[in-house]
Amino acid sequence: MTSIILSSPSFAFAESVQEKSEFASSLEETLGHFWALEQNLDDKNAELALIHATHPISELYDSMKPQLKAADPALDAQVQKTLMDLKDKANTTISRAQAQQAIDNAKGVVAIARSTIVGDELSNDSAFKVQLMKVLLDTSIAEYGEAVSDGVIGEMAEFQDGSAFVWRSQQIFAEIESDIDAHIAEEIDESYEDLWNAYDAKADPLEIQTIANRIIHELDESQEAKIEFASSLEETLGHFWALEQNLDDKNAELALIHATHPISELYDSMKPQLKAADPALDAQVQKTLMDLKDKANTTISRAQAQQAIDDAKGVVAIARSTIVGDYLSNSVDTKLILMKVLLDTSIAEYGEAVSDGVIGEMAEFQDGSAFVWRSQQIFAEIESDIDAHIAEEIDESYEDLWNAYDARANPLQVETLAGGVIHEIDEVLGVEDEGNDLLEYVETIEELLDQTKQEYAKGDTDLALSLATKAYLDNYEFLEAPLIELGQRELMEEVEVMLREELRGMIRNGEPISEVNAQIDAIQAKMKTIGTVVPEFGTIAMMVLVVAITSIIAITAKSRINLRV
Structure with missing residues (x-):
């Protein structure tokens, strides 16, 4: 199962964002050192105060200088002088108030540097701040590992570095906590408490690493909802x-x-996030998509229809910027993940559409080709940002995939080819290909339906509808083609109607809780049956794998797929 962008950044832009991220990380470490400096001044520890007053200019400034000098030589000189002077102006030989003034001046120049080099928009992006937290926590793990052994602090400066970077990451978290799912935010708060307790106990470095990585994992989870939202937008563009x-x-x-x-x-899965972030935007998205079927059809001129589509594309772009954010949207990793989601979904759609070389469901066939097309459009945006050899392999795989569509190839051939692109993406992302365990889809559907029950009982119909939609779109669709291959088309279609049409219709219409629960119970009973059937699919897949790989070589058509019979 895939773990969980209209503007197309050039390589220079992607490189620029990475450079800004590295610059911002240096600023965050600098602020951590300022905090450690303040603690040591309060404790009248002149030696450690000097270390933290000196570190920003002796270590961090060198990494920032090229960007500062290129952007504003005067600002570069100001930053350099302010940090150089800090060790003389923030020490134990002058009053604490005078020392604090020097630190505050340094914080001021850090703020100016951030605004000038990173920019206010990127600096305030929640996903960007999450990335800075992760860098700080990663660095804190390394610093603590150097500092503590057998419950004893051997290197106090490194110990304070580690604690300073944890502190700074927690300060950033306080700025974005309200933007994160409440349950995940609570988990992160508890993990920070555990982490500070471990610091107090001078715990084994492996324990510190485990707790800090737990926070990093929760931060990654906090971004998954945004990527799921983005994947719905990509399907919409398809x-x-x-x-x-x-x-x-x-x-x-x-x-x-x-x-x-x-x-x-698709809108049902996006509505809760839209409504929570901006009710007016939610209404705008809903109305634009509702109107599309009336404004983009064959009864009006092609130009008028295109204007309606372009308006809808515009509102998709606004929704992306508002919910996903520009930093996450323009991340190469995010785009690679979205490609995977689209290709996974295309496999499921094609599997429903084609059998024995014949298109039985044209709408699903077009869905599959549309999602392949959209994934390829995203790939074009990032092709120059990835290894040239891997990019060439992906280009060749797309050509083979379109040829397979032209040939109305066996669904397992299409799955193999799309899976080849996914495998190359995984190489770029540095993740292991665990494959799609069909039973995971079954289990996820059951969990989502349990949550649907709970939210509907609470009266949150929007969230209940979103959960039911995710159970179908993000999970059940991936079971449909395997069920057909196993000769279970009737069961597949029965559950599809129960889940996609009947349950969602009941939620929309506000049917009694007891009736909705009964419908969910009936679906879950069917899912138990499906859970006993789908493990057999792996055996069938392996039997035809060699045939799929061999026969695709015979496909020689070079034309790109068109939406035609």
Whole structure:
């Protein structure tokens, strides 16, 4: 299962963001040293105060100087002088108030440097701050490891560095805590308490590493909801592309399907985040997508229809910037993950659409090709940012994948080829390919349905509908093709109707809790049956794998797929 961008950043832009991130990290470490300096001045520890007053100029400034000098030579000189003077102006030989004034002056120049080099927009991006927290925590692990052994502090300066970076990461967390899921935020708060207790106990470095990594893991989880939201936006853009192709072909029926799908399926999964962040934007997104089916069809001019689509693309861009944020949206890693989600979904759609070389469900076939297309568009945005050999392999795999679509190849061939692209992406991301355990989908669906029950009983119909939608779109769709391969089409279609149409319709219509619960119980009973069936799919897949790989070589068509029969 995939773990969980309209603007296309050039390599220079991606490189610039990375440089800004590194610069900002140096600033955060500098602020950590200022805090440690303050603690030592309070304790009248002249030796350690001098170490922390000196470290920013002797270590961190060198990494920042090139960007400072390039952006503003006068500011570079100001930063250098302020940090150079700190060791003379912030020590135990002058009054504590005078020392604090010197530190405050240094904090002021750090703020100016941040605004000038990093920029206020990026500096205030929650995802960017999460990244800075992770860097600080990673560095704190290394510092503590150098400082403590067998419950004894051997290097006090490094011990204080570690605690200073933990402190600074916690300060940043306080700035973004309200933007994070309440349960995850609570887990992070508790982990910080555990981490400070471990510092007090001079715990084994491995214990410190475990707790700090737990915070980092929770921070990663906090970003997953944003990436899930972004994946819904990417599928929406895929449908817009399919809509455009069908309008060009004057296919009113299929145009209507793709104009309707974003509001009938994808919007429900996005609504809770939109509504929480900006109710007015939520209303705007809902109205724009609702209107699309009336404004983008074959009864009006093609130019008028395109204007409606372009308006919808505009609101998607606003929603992306508001919910996901520009930093996370423009991250190469994020885009790679979104490619994986789109390709995974395309596999499921194609599996429903094609059998024995014949397209049985044209809408699903077009969904699959639209998601492959959108994944390839994202790849074009980041191709120059990844290893040239891997990029070449991905380009070749896309060509093979389109050829397989042209040939109406066996779904397992398409899965193998799309899986090849996913494998290359995993290489770039540095993650192991664990494969998609179909039973994980079954278990996730059951968990999401349990949560749907709970939220519906509380009266939160929006969240209940979102959870039910995720159970279908993000999980059940990936079981449909394997169920068909196992000869369980009737079971697949029965559960699809129960989950996709009936349950979601009941939630939308505000049916009694008892009836909604009964429907969920019935679906979960069917999922138990599916759970006993899907493990057999692995055996079938292995039997045809060699055939899939061999036969695809025979596909020679070089034309790109078009949305046609």
